[in-house]
Amino acid sequence: MTKDERKYYDKLARLGCSLCKHLGLGESPAEIHHIRRLGGKRILAEVIPLCPEHHRGNTGIHGLGRKGFFNHYGIDEDYLLDKTKELV
């Protein structure tokens, strides 16, 4: 990880979980989720902050999968990415 990445990720994590915010749950301590594109390349800007539950828990992006996540919340990673970019 480069210095710039570390800085950017720290900044994002401090914004709090983007899904909790969307759900009106306020600010939850967040970790960084990398959005996987076809080809599997990790791009610096393609990350969103998610709390541990919404990241790795049963109701999270990895627990539900992309499709399950959308069915459950009616939004997808790209929506959260757009919202996150508005705040950075």
Ligand SMILES: [Zn+2]
């Ligand atoms: Zn959350």
Ligand SMILES: [Zn+2]
């Ligand atoms: Zn993740």
